[in-house]
Amino acid sequence: MGFIFGMLVPAAFSQTRQTPKQYIERYDQDAVAEMLKSGVPASITLSQGMLESDYGNSKLAKEAKNHFGIKCHSTWTGGRYTMDDDAKDECFRVYNSVYESFVDHSDFLRRNRRYAFLFELKRTDYKGWAHGLKKAGYATNPKYPELLINIIEANNLDRFDKMEKGDLKALGGSSKDIDDNHVASSGASSGGKSTSGSKTSGKKGVQMSDNNIKYVIAEQNETTESVAKRTRLGRWQIVAYNGFQKGQAIPEGTVVYLQPKRGSFKGEQTEHVVKNGDTMWKISQQYGVKLNRLYRKNKLKKGDPIKIGQKIRLK
CATH class of the missing domain: 3.10.350.10 (LysM domain)
Known part of the structure; x- marks a missing residue:
């Protein structure tokens, strides 16, 4: 799944381009909310979304709300968007919101065994994640890790990786409620204090x-x-x-x-x-x-x- 924005930005879509700053302000809360649920660092979600969608300016991002270039595959039952990519008339997933695209992206990583080792990393280790994505075959571009790291460091995205649930309201973007029953992550802790021991209790959440x-x-x-x-x-x-x-x-x-x-x-x-x-x-x-x-x-x-x-x- 390589980044594809270079093919998706005709002149017609360059008139009102979204800037990196605008992209971050619009989706930072979504990225942090999804990090707390999935364990995928917010800096990785944002940097991949920015890279793959050309900061939300690609045709696929605008018309299908697909910010990661995720294709339909045989299991997809949602909306479909057809466009030329590696081959002619390839099928891409359509989402009802950009947040749905973020969720599907993290689910893609979590449910694919080849990415399992990433979730043993600390969520603050964005360099490990960037290089790990390339190692696992997410992208074919040999410079993919550096591209992500450069975006993260140029925009100080790693600050979001240290955030917890209480920080969400201070962010921009659309408000997302965090359901503790779905907050499940590997290596997602940023080093905070444990809240309980390994004992059974009546609490249903994580x-x-x-x-x-x-x-x-x-x-x-x-x-x-x-x-x-x-x-x-x-x-x-x-x-x-x-x-x-x-x-x-x-x-x-x-x-x-x-x-x-x-x-x-x-x-x-x-x-x-x-x-x-x-x-x-x-x-x-x-x-x-x-x-x-x-x-x-x-x-x-x-x-x-x-x-x-x-x-x-x-x-």
Whole structure:
């Protein structure tokens, strides 16, 4: 998916061109709102949108509200816009609003396995994201990372990556309500304090563990598919981040991580004393530490039994 604005700006559309400053003021709130939901840095969303749509001046952006050049593909059931690109009469997606284009862009990244490693980066690492997009094959232009980075740094877009929900009202653009049930991101934290530990609770929204990992609590009759749907993640992500099986039922009250677990526990506790009913997987879920790392830290092999009273190192 290379940037295509160079082909889309005939003279007729150059009379009232939108400037970079105007683009940012118009869509900064949308980009931050989507970052808080998806984990895609606002600076990346804005810079890609600015690059791909020629700052909102391309014909595709004006007529289809498509700011990222996303094509229809076989699964698209919405509006269609036909134009010449790499081939003649290619089909592009049509959106009801630019914000819908932003949402579809982040969903495209989140649901495509080849971009999964990006969500392990901090959302403030815009350089890592820019180079990672090129590495994953988002664009063929070898200078794509530099183009994004230049736009970000020239316009100070990285300031938006540090923002939280409370900052939204101070921004321009159209107001977007942030539904906590859909705020699910990998690597999305900007380093803020954890709000809760990895314990079950009645809260249905996204919570932050003591190991700085976002999670939800499984509701009644949940499966990997239902959690993926309500958190806008791919099913494979729910399976991979938690060690589940595809399609398995998840007991009500189970902690379900929405980001990869860490290599060690970042909280104060250094070890866990095994209780009745504990397994290495349960300990892994409780503290948000990768299961293979727990085995390694404790010089155990996968499947080795553990005993009540045994001390399991977390760091």
